[in-house]
Amino acid sequence: xxxxxxxxxxxxxxxxxxxxxxxxxxxxxxxxxxxxxxxxxxxxxxxxxxxxxxxxxxxxxxxxxxxxxxxxxxxxxxxxxxxxxxxxxxxxxxxxxxxxxxxxxxxxxxxxxxxxxxxxxxxxxxxxxxxxxxxxxxxxxxxxxxxxxxxxxxxxxxxxxxxxxxxxxxxxxxxxxxxxxxxxxxxxxxxxxxxxxxxxxxxxxxxxxxxxxxxxxxxxxxxxxxxxxxxxxxxxxxxxxxxxxxxxxxxxxxxxxxxxxxxxxxxxxxxxxxxxxxxxxxxxxxxxxxxxxxxxxxxxxxxxxxxxxxxxxxxxxxxxxxxxxxxxxxxxxxxxxxxxxxxxxxxxxxxxxxxxxxxxxxxxxxxxxxxxxxxxxxxx
Numbered sequence: 555x556x557x558x559x560x561x562x563x564x565x566x567x568x569x570x571x572x573x574x575x576x577x578x579x580x581x582x583x584x585x586x587x588x589x590x591x592x593x594x595x596x597x598x599x600x601x602x603x604x605x606x607x608x609x610x611x612x613x614x615x616x617x618x619x620x621x622x623x624x625x626x627x628x629x630x631x632x633x634x635x636x637x638x639x640x641x642x643x644x645x646x647x648x649x650x651x652x653x654x655x656x657x658x659x660x661x662x663x664x665x666x667x668x669x670x671x672x673x674x675x676x677x678x679x680x681x682x683x684x685x686x687x688x689x690x691x692x693x694x695x696x697x698x699x700x701x702x703x704x705x706x707x708x709x710x711x712x713x714x715x716x717x718x719x720x721x722x723x724x725x726x727x728x729x730x731x732x733x734x735x736x737x738x739x740x741x742x743x744x745x746x747x748x749x750x751x752x753x754x755x756x757x758x759x760x761x762x763x764x765x766x767x768x769x770x771x772x773x774x775x776x777x778x779x780x781x782x783x784x785x786x787x788x789x790x791x792x793x794x795x796x797x798x799x800x801x802x803x804x805x806x807x808x809x810x811x812x813x814x815x816x817x818x819x820x821x822x823x824x825x826x827x828x829x830x831x832x833x834x835x836x837x838x839x840x841x842x843x844x845x846x847x848x849x850x851x852x853x854x855x856x857x858x859x860x861x862x863x864x865x866x867x868x869x870x871x872x873x874x875x876x877x878x879x880x881x882x883x884x885x886x887x888x889x890x891x892x893x894x895x896x897x898x899x900x901x902x903x904x905x906x907x908x909x910x911x912x913x914x915x916x917x918x919x920x921x922x923x924x925x926x927x928x929x930x931x932x933x934x
Contacts, residue, residue: 601721603886605728609736610767611774612637616733630733634726644801651798758900765892776852777807780814780844784821787840791833793825807848814845863892 592599612633619629740756747755785800793799799821806817818841826834850869863871868888875887 600882601724601728604721604725605732606766607770608637608725608729609732610763610770612729612733613736613767626734626737630730633733634730637729638726644805647798647801649798651795754900754904758897761896761900762893765896766889769889769892773807776848777804779852780804780807780848783844784841787844788821788825788837791825791829791836793821793833793837794828795824799824814841814848818842818845863888863895867891 781804825837871887871891875883
């Protein structure tokens with residue numbers, strides 16, 4: 555006869571499951587409300603996040619200057635100006651060589667278009683000039699019909715560019731104030747919070763700051779590896795503008811997915827118009843291999859060491875962030891996952907029992923005779 559289920563135990567299990575489900579729903583509801591509030595305040599949150607990323611890059615030299623007696627405002631202003639000059643230098647490093655070789659690149663573009671026409675005219679496509687002209691006329695007619703939507707898209711693009719410029723300036727101002735007054739933030743936060751929060755929140759904030767710095771440094775290192783490998787391949791193939799393309803590859807590493815696609819497209823286009831289709835295909839293969847190594851080897855390994863996250867967790871976080879919020883989600887997925895891990899590890903450390911219960915010693919197999927006492931002070 556099979557044993558009967560205990561009604562008391564079954565009811566207790568159902569009550570426990572109901573309580574856990576209700577608490578989980580409350581946590582999910584709170585997370586949804588938090589995300590909704592962040593979305594409503596995104597015009598403020600996004601410059602703040604960008605400023606924090608920039609501050610992690612520029613804080614080490616500010617800390618060095620402050621340790622050598624520089625006033626906080628002077629150190630922050632000096633590093634901010636040097637950062638702006640560095641950004642301007644990077645832009646000039648990319649733009650000036652491209653402008654100096656614009657004539658050569660223009661001729662290469664014309665030659666590339668002519669080569670494509672000749673290739674399309676041969677087998678297996680066998681597209682003649684009449685068909686190409688008809689296709690161009692059709693494309694022009696469609697462009698004329700959709701001129702209204704193009705104007706709307708252009709206005710939207712200009713608005714996006716304007717918002718980006720405003721966000722950049724706001725992030726730079728916030729970066730300056732973070733560099734100047736950052737060390738005073740945690741003491742101020744401690745004075746504002748009551749009770750246990752005055753200890754817990756500053757500790758979590760400090761650990762989160764260290765984790766964010768580790769993420770930015772690891773991302774910069776991965777971008778440096780990409781720039782060196784791709785730049786070396788372009789140099790071997792004698793592709794022009796090697797240094798600007800390498801710098802563009804490094805900078806684009808901070809923008810997931812789109813940055814790599816943009817830098818790779820520029821490199822392939824320049825290789826096509828300057829060296830021909832064979833070298834362009836080699837450059838395309840090189841970029842694909844390097845990006846695969848970055849996404850599946852370099853980035854998970856380096857970030858897993860710096861952030862304390864497993865490589866599989868990083869891959870899943872980037873995938874989920876990209877599917878949930880696009881490019882911004884891919885950019886913020888890894889640091890958000892690392893910050894969640896910081897909070898979880900701290901909460902778990904606080905919930906652990908600092909004094910685990912000791913297991914009582916088991917009686918010896920040979921009991922002492924009745925009335926005898928054990929002399930604990932005797933030496934062997």
